[in-house]
Amino acid sequence: MTSVTRRAALVGGGATIPFAQWYASQSWARAPFVRKDLSTPAGQADLAKYAKAVKIMSGLAEANPRGWMFQWYIHAVRGDRTKAAELARVYPAPSPQRTLAQASWSTCQAHSAGTVENYFLPWHRMYVFFLEAICRKLLQDNSFVLPYWRYTQPNQRALPVAFRQQASPQWGTLYRPNRNPGINNGVPIDQGLNPTPINTLSLNQTSYVPAAGQQGFCLNIDANLHGSVHVRVGNGQGMGSVPWAANDPIFWMHHCNIDRMWASWNRNGGCNPTDATWLNKTFTFPDANGNSVVAKIGDFKSIGALGYTYDVFEPGPRIGGCLPFVLNVRDLPLLAVQRRPFKLDPGGPVEIKLEATSAEAMRGNPKNLGITKRTGRTLLVIDGLQAKVQPGVLYEVGVKDAAGKTTVVGHLNFFDAVSAEHGDHGDHGGAMPEKFFAFDVTRYIKKGEQPTVVLRPDGKADAQADAVVTGFSLVQD
Incomplete structure (x- = not known):
């Protein structure tokens, strides 16, 4: 661990790279990666690698762009501190890493003032994609992919066992105490709810944005399935709160599944926005070496272009054609x-x-x-x-x-x-x-x-x- 930490402390900085240029330079970029249901044997193997990667990241310095805290703060700085104060504490002097933190911390879409709801899905796709690349590099394993938590299946609505083993040498790094009563004991996250909000009804939406009498796929899955899972898993200093959520390792399995749902909706005929404002919007993330990459939504609108897929997609109604108008309910x-x-x-x-x-x-x-x-x-x-x-x-x-x-x-x-x-x-x-x-x-x-x-x-x-x-x-x- 010490040698990894010392070596990792030397990476980061340098010029900002456009995503297309960065992706073309990656030796693994054309591999056919398949993200798997973590309940399957293959998914469990990937989960074991993820646990190892989380342990490595947790041992890196706070200032390291590949470290766990830095990655957590990309979603949002912890709720009892401000971004400005944390930047000053972690980076007392100007540096490329501080510049990257300034550009990337607290940029989650769309759960804070000034953010845009329609960026929710692509921003989180980027977030998961770059963390996956960091894990791949730290593990020195170009075959690594993140698994997903398929809680939409009735028999998978308890927090996966690996995330509940506090004392385990292998899995303990995935444990967090800031979860709701019973969750770390295997209580299903929708226990007592009827009808259950842990469902696939978002696939019924026929437009990405609010249109006619519907929320649109992006807002619907954000406000309903996505938000319900967060609140049912964690408390106010865990998954249930925006500034704390990404500190829980289950966050990434959750958002892999949300990304899979988006890809499923697209496969069923759902259309993404085509306007230039959406396609050209950019966000900044650290790459596998801790350097700055600027990613454009247009590069992330399809998983096929990113070289990965899922072992299972959710069936849903076939969307015959996307609504040509935008009309708020x-x-x-x-x-x-x-x-x-x-x-x-x-x-x-x-x-x-x-x-x-x-x-x-x-x-x-x-x-x-x-x-x-x-x-x-x-x-x-x-x-x-x-x-x-x-x-x-x-x-x-x-x-x-x-x-x-x-x-x-x-x-x-x-x-x-x-x-x-x-x-x-x-x-x-x-x-x-x-x-x-x-x-x-x-x-x-x-x-x-x-x-x-x-x-x-x-x-x-x-x-x-x-x-x-x-x-x-x-x-x-």
């Missing part, structure tokens, strides 16, 4: 609304009665805005989530009809809704990305009804959270 005819802050109860339900809208709002005609086909669905849209600290739970979303019957239609999570986490963790500036949840309630709301929404925590929420939801809308698609 809020532009649909508004049937009922409630827009004021509702403080959620940490231990029990809160009821929000929606009110009928004006005749003018109800006469909205989305056909004039580009919609050529109506679905007739009624959607409940919820936005404006905010909390002081992570509640540590999901909130059931129920709708109560006129007869008093409540039906659970989904869940909310507060993964990136904590105001204290949006402070000095980057240089983005600007407002938070606009996010919303959308639930199909057609079967549960009669025509002309103004339902009551019921929000109930799935356990005991942190009393300090002061979780608030502001926006509730019933719209017609």
Whole structure:
């Protein structure tokens, strides 16, 4: 370990390299890499290599771009410190490594102010890709690939055993104490949730961006499956909180699976954006030698161009053609609304009665805005989530009809809704990305009804959270 650490301390710095030039220079770049389900024998072999790589990275100096802390901080600097203070502490003098840290730390998309929701999937693909390359180099194993956690399978919803063995010489480096009660004992992450938010429903989206009466694939998988896994696994100093999440080694297995879901959606016919703003957006990451590489989204829109694939893709509905228009769900005819802050109860339900809208709002005609086909669905849209600290739970979303019957239609999570986490963790500036949840309630709301929404925590929420939801809308698609 000492020799590796000393040698690694000498790498890093130098000129910034464009990704295409960097990739062309890699001896392994044309190998057909296959990322595997970590529950399989081949996936377990890759997981053992990953555990070894995490141990090596954890032994490197904080200033080393290939070290564990540096890689964690690319997602976000830890929540009890600022980026500016950590830069000054780790790099007291100017250096190429400090310049790289300035450019790459706290650049996660899209969970802080000034970031862009549509960059969520490609940014995390880049993040995982470069960490995989670093592991490959530190292990001196050009065949290494990261495995993925396929929690979308009902029999894989417990945290994998390798991440729960604190005292194990082989696996202990993958253990973290900052996980929710029972998780390190093998309790399934969706235990007690019905319907489960750990599902593949994001594959039903027919557009990458919000369009017509849907969130779009990127926002849908971010806000629902992705956020729910984070919150159910870790607490406010672990996977459940943006600034701490990437310190847990399970983070990378989680995001391998999110990347696999995106690749699955593309295979099923889902179309990525084609606009220049999206394709030409760049982010900076350390490469396998700790040098600076500038990666462009256009280079990461397809896994085929990156030389890797997955052993299994998720089946889903065939998307016959991508929607040619972009129409926010809020532009649909508004049937009922409630827009004021509702403080959620940490231990029990809160009821929000929606009110009928004006005749003018109800006469909205989305056909004039580009919609050529109506679905007739009624959607409940919820936005404006905010909390002081992570509640540590999901909130059931129920709708109560006129007869008093409540039906659970989904869940909310507060993964990136904590105001204290949006402070000095980057240089983005600007407002938070606009996010919303959308639930199909057609079967549960009669025509002309103004339902009551019921929000109930799935356990005991942190009393300090002061979780608030502001926006509730019933719209017609």
